[in-house]
Amino acid sequence: MLYFFEQFLNGIQLGMLLFLLAAGLTLIFGIMDLVNLAHGSLYMLGAYFAASFVEWTDSFLLGAILALAATALVGMVLEVVAMRRLYGRNHLDHVLGTFGLLLFFNELVRLIWGPAGMTLSLPPEMLNAIEVVPGLFYPLYRLVIIAVTLAVAVLIYFLIMRTRLGMLIRAGASNREMVGALGVNIKLLYTLVFGLGAALAGFAGLMQAPILTVQIGMGENILIAAFVVVTIGGIGSIRGAFVASLLVGLADTVGRAFVPDLLRAFLSESASSSLGRALSSMTIYLVMALVLIVRPEGLFPAASK
Amino acid sequence: MSPIPAVQKAGLPGVLTPRVAINVALIVILALVPVYTALAGETFALTLFTRIIILAIAALSLNLIMGFGGMVSFGHAAYLGIGGYAVGILAKEGIASGFVQWPVAIAAAALYALVVGALSLRTRGVYFIMITLAFAQMIYYVAIGLDRYGGDDGLTIYHRSQFGAVVDLTNRTVFYYVCLGLLLVSIYLVWRIVNSRFGMVIQGARSNERRMRAIGFPTFRYRLVCFVIAGAMCGLAGALLANHTDFISPAMMHWTRSGDLIVMVVLGGMQAMFGPLIGALTFLVLEEGLSRVTVYSNLILGPFLLVVAISMHGGIDSLIAGSRRG
Secondary structure, eight states: OHHHHHHHHHHHHHHHHHHHHHHHHHHHHHHHOOOOTTHHHHHHHHHHHHHHHHHHHSOHHHHHHHHHHHHHHHHHHHHHHTGGGGTTSOHHHHHHHHHHHHHHHHHHHHHHHOSSOBOOOOOGGGGOEEEEETTEEEEHHHHHHHHHHHHHHHHHHHHHHHSHHHHHHHHHHHOHHHHHHTTOOHHHHHHHHHHHHHHHHHHHHHHHTTTSOBOTTHHHHHHHHHHHHHHHHOTTOHHHHHHHHHHHHHHHHHHHHHHHHHHHTTSOHHHHHHHHHHHHHHHHHHHHHHHHHHOTTOSSOOTTO | OOSOGGGSOOSOOSSOOHHHHHHHHHHHHHHHHHHHHHHHTOSHHHHHHHHHHHHHHHHHHHHIIIIITOOOOSOTHHHHHHHHHHHHHHHHTTOOBHHHHHHHHHHHHHHHHHHHHHHHTTSOHHHHHHHHHHHHHHHHHHHHHOGGGTGGGOEEOSSOOBOTTSOOTTSHHHHHHHHHHHHHHHHHHHHHHHTSHHHHHHHHHHHOHHHHHHTTOOHHHHHHHHHHHHHHHHHHHHHHHHHHHTEEOGGGGSHHHHHHHHHHHHHHOTTOTTHHHHHHHHHHHHHHHHHHHOTTTHHHHHHHHHHHHHHOSSHHHHHHHGGGOO
16 A cells, blocks of 8 residues: 555656646647657756756755756747747658757757766755655655646646736637737747746756756657657647646556556566566557547647647 | 649659659669679678668658658657567577568568557547557567567577578678669559559548548548558568668667658658658768768757758758749
8 A cells, every 4th residue: 555655656746747848848739839859858958957057056956946047048049040930830840850959959968968977966955755654755855846846837827827928828829810910929929938848848857857867868758758648638738738747647657566566467477577567668658549549639629729 | 833732643754854864863873882882892881771772661651651641650660660570580489581571571560550550540630640659659668578589688680581592681782682672662662552543542631631531532441551551561671671780679669760760751852752762861871971070960960950841841852853843
């Protein structure tokens, strides 16, 4: 039972992290209709910036804030220089162009930070584990991730649903010409949305950095997981992204934790270990394929697109 | 500008246009590569061009569904992997005959395409892109789980497919010409398919599926058959690739390999018969050439792809064909 609860917390934590990536991705997807394969690169950049800035400022918080600002800035520059020219083109041009950007960013990171990975160490007080329920000690930092990302999720929801800027973003998603005709600077709006998406991706990267190694290509596999989330949730839907993040996070963790044991009941030791490894990595794709077979436009299809 | 591009006869017209001249020159150059390597006494170019030709077959099959059929598959590397693993697994189990290996590779890829197509073709647009990607990821992880066949590390193939006295694939030059021959046959096949009644339906469904259905074509079935043909063709490319590298690993199915194939098709020019070959040639030669100039080759290759995506409609083929194409 305790093991199950621990895995449940791990699933929530992974889900919240995926939400940070998926929220930006689904906004860019839904509003600019842009397939952005370079979104994972922003996640990677966030982690590298954090590792460097934390070392430089000697403060985790200050370094994280600087890294966030830097990633948002890179995102906005990227939008103005490249992405802007890809709006309104077909998805294949997006794949070609942003695939090029992905190659470029991987190489750029190798040039600046070198081929070896980096580590980002936590402040000592974060290394403790606390007893969440009697008998279960859970790392404090992972709890912090859950809390902070939940707060960010609420903040994004508030921003999109309750502020004037959010209203403009939603209006721009439904009909960009009309919003432009009403005198809104739609170009600036898009740049800001892209910057916001970049900051969220960078934030996910820097939060994850102390747990994983900061390395080249770290954004590639998680990017695909984020795409899975966006697709399951329904493209353009923040609410869908939130639900799907938790679903995918839990499915992945539960798959990894329990599928091999489950198979052991039916199969030999060696067969179940290799099959289990394959099946547990496949869980989220199975979930996505099932969802799309039943609902070809995801769980929360964006209305009137 | 022709009013209905979908029913335009694609490729290989009778008159000598610049495009035909360049395509013929391309075939002649490819046919002469082994002569050059024999004279220059080096094998590197032969290895590179064998790879180009094999990946051109894979890109050609992708062009059939993506360029002509409008089905953007982001999991096409899975077929390369399935074809490759069919050869590798059979070789490991002691069945070295190519007469068994290659048909199995093609059939396995076709079967996979049938299942994936039947499930995915219900979705449209980005959802189709994502579901094909999801299925490819599943196959990727299956390959990682195959401990007996190397798991994550891959599997070395000690004997190339054996065709008895017919051909000897261990001879690099012979293998090169086998690949080139299969490429030309594949191009001819795709040309025949595209310009047949079947191909017209596929292209019609790309332009306006509702209209095609309204005049009585069961477009789902047509698309599915097209998807399976492409899968089978790419499975053959996978069998060739395994023979070329004497090695298979899950890495040949990583999603970035599927991205490479899309890049080749778009770069060369969609809906052009020789587009995938030109795309594969450009992409791989550029990759190879740049990596000799600088270790940071993707700093140049990446922005190049971005510039192509932004500024070039119709890929390199549209430059060759000039204003003749709409």
